[in-house]
Amino acid sequence: FDEMNAAGLMLGFDQRFGHNAAGNFDTARAWGAARGVEVRRGPEIIRAGSKVSSSAIRMAIAGGRLDDAAAMLGRPASLYGSVVRGDGRGSRIGFPTANIDLHHELLPPRGGYLARTELDGKPFTAVVNIGNRPTFGEGKRDVVEAHVLGWTGDLYGRNVELTLVRKIRDERKFESAEALVDAALKAVR
Numbered sequence: 001f002d003e004m005n006a007a008g009l010m011l012g013f014d015q016r017f018g019h020n021a022a023g024n025f026d027t028a029r030a031w032g033a034a035r036g037v038e039v040r041r042g043p044e045i046i047r048a049g050s051k052v053s054s055s056a057i058r059m060a061i062a063g064g065r066l067d068d069a070a071a072m073l074g075r076p077a078s079l080y081g082s083v084v085r086g087d088g089r090g091s092r093i094g095f096p097t098a099n100i101d102l103h104h105e106l107l108p109p110r111g112g113y114l115a116r117t118e119l120d121g122k123p124f125t126a127v128v129n130i131g132n133r134p135t136f137g138e139g140k141r142d143v144v145e146a147h148v149l150g151w152t153g154d155l156y157g158r159n160v161e162l163t164l165v166r167k168i169r170d171e172r173k174f175e176s177a178e179a180l181v182d183a184a185l186k187a188v189r
Contacts, residue, residue, distance in 0.1 A: 009028060009040070010039075010040050011025055011028055057072050061108050076165065079100065082101045082157065083157065083159075084100075085099065098145065098147075098155045098160065099145050100146060113165070113166065114165040115163055124148045125149045125150075126146040127185075128164070130144050144162075169187070
């Protein structure tokens with residue numbers, strides 16, 4: 001803190017920190033008083049009838065309640081990460097996907113989602129899959145992959161943000177790759 005030359009610290013209304021979340025506003029205020037650092041507490045915020053907190057937001061996203069998460073965040077939930085190489089299956093079936101290595105690990109439930117993204121300053125719609133790709137007999141590891149409609153070009157190594165609009169379907173095994181592609185395209189029409 002000293003290296004940053006900070007004059008103040010703002011904590012959330014009921015923020016806890018440290019080992020076993022033992023630190024609270026009073027702990028921080030005592031620490032600040034000893035160092036000449038002003039410590040303030042932010043107001044309690046209620047949105048959509050619920051107290052806004054990082055825990056409540058995480059629970060809403062993990063529970064698939066994207067509208068609740070958006071109300072608390074003041075914007076839609078999104079996924080952010082770097083595009084990495086996959087096995088190339090999407091390109092081989094005419095439905096190329098960008099495999100996303102997330103910069104954080106909080107995910108909504110497995111399934112297909114409609115999303116928005118911006119590439120080179122232009123908006124695009126994307127179909128996002130979160131899960132272990134049961135149609136292709138994949139393993140236990142979840143992946144995030146996005147097919148960006150209307151995009152042609154190389155995304156490898158680029159950072160992308162996928163703003164989640166709505167869930168299209170739960171994760172399921174399709175009869176074939178073609179049936180999966182048909183279902184994804186019908187969802188965006």
